[in-house]
Amino acid sequence: MNLLKLLLGYSWRNVALAAVAGLAGGAISASILAVINTSLTRRDIPLGQLALLFGALVLAMLVCNLLSRILLLQVSQQALMDLRLQLSRQILAAPLLQLERAGISRLFATFTDDIPTIAASLFQLPPFCINAAILIGCLGYITWLAPLGLAIAIAAIVLSLSSYKLLEAPATRYFIQAREEWDRLIRHFQALTEGNKELKLHWRRREAFVSDNLRPSVQNLYEHNVAGGRYFAVAISWAQALHFLLVGALLFLLPLLAGVSSPVLTGCTLTAFYMAGAIGALFEALPILQRAQVALAKVEALGLTLASATGGESQPAEEPTSSTAWQRLELVAATHTYYREQEDDYFSLGPIHLSFVPGEVVFLVGGNGSGKTTLAKLLLGLYPPETGEIRLDGIPIDDHNREQYRQLFTAVFSDGYLFENLIGLDHPELDRRAGDYLERLQLKHKVSVRSGEFSTVALSQGQRKRLTLLTAYLEDRPFYIFDEWAANQDPHFKDIFYLKLLPELKERGKTVLVITHDDRYFPVADRILKLENGRLLAPEATLSGVTGERTL
């Protein structure tokens, strides 16, 4: 993908119109030069007439340039807006596993570096096109004045472009390296912000973090950018100097080679001067456009990675309806494997044989790293099974119905995100219902909800977790999954959660899977499943039985 293709993809009509307006502006610029040249060299034409023509041409140039700029600005900003949205949509559509592999830092790097770089280059496009049009107009005028002048001008331009091209390749290489370094730097910034408390507490760790991680990365970024920028500086300065050579060549060679008259020579020299300004501006914009190409390639690579990773999962335009009247959910020999390339290590979950019916409370237990969260993600349809399948009422879940299948669940993850409002929940009495739940969750004195907005989310960890529970309640879906939800609740609220809230959910016919280490509350469960190193130990026996499956 390149910038032009990107813009043409959005509105080729606007781009074409902008190009025509820009070219017209360039031609008019050349006409203005012709008027200046005439007024300097011809005394037989009344000055008033020339002044009038000059004014009219300036006005026409203004209109054309403005039109070209506005059209390009509109289409380029529209492209930028769509690029941001498209990338966000791709991230939303990409499978979780693919996002986890790409890493948060890579996604952030794209939003914080690539998109602003592309934005900066798109701002450069309108003047770039206008200067290109001025150049074409000037070349046309020189041709009209003295065809040999065109040959000299083209020779100078080819010379400067080819020397620029020679230097551009290593400069781009450095910019690509700088962009790779940016990915690493974002990872360090993430550690800096998320690990800030730990860094503050430990002097040696903090200093090592700065000297071993942050500084080398910042230093590399600096060096790559300076090295790349240096090549461009040489290329641009050389190209600009060459254009004064063009002025010199026209001024001194043209009379020798073609014996042109003094008015023609004045016209050519004047035009060459004017051209030098346009060429200088063009060359100044080239590094910015070059960087944008690197950024665009990065965005495209990420987009392709995410798009290829969606694996054909359908993205319904309409809201999928969630089935409330399900009877049986089964995992049949479902597996998932994490492979960690760097350590050449993998973790395998399954094959899992498991089923759920409405209205049961199931506890999932097991040691750290035994695969509980992975099993929850598999069950939620966030990881499609690598082998085996999930069936809802006998219907296999695949790419076509997975999105709809996910609407069955409300999940509260151990590292879940708390939105600052009840986004996506619209109920005529949302605030009142949220208020009732706040009361039950003993948060009324801390938080209120107005028009679906929490008054604050600056709360303790345990209180924030309770707010996520409020959202889960309001979602009111048939299947609830709590991943170590109660881990940071005080004993009093743990009691409320296990002894009051869970039984209430069960009474309402909800199925609840609770990932927990709280063995004190095991009697609350209808069934207890235990995972050990990715294998389910508790046999999947009777669905209605309660105590029979307690193998712990």
Ligand SMILES: Nc1ncnc2c1ncn2[C@@H]1O[C@H](COP(=O)(O)OP(=O)(O)OP(=O)(O)O)[C@@H](O)[C@H]1O
């Ligand atoms: N995104 C990931 N990429 C690679 N490996 C992963 C990833 N997430 C988890 N793992 C590996 O999978 C294994 C199971 O992890 P999982 O989070 O499912 O365990 P868990 O039983 O929920 O643990 P805990 O009780 O500590 O939360 C772990 O050994 C972990 O190293």
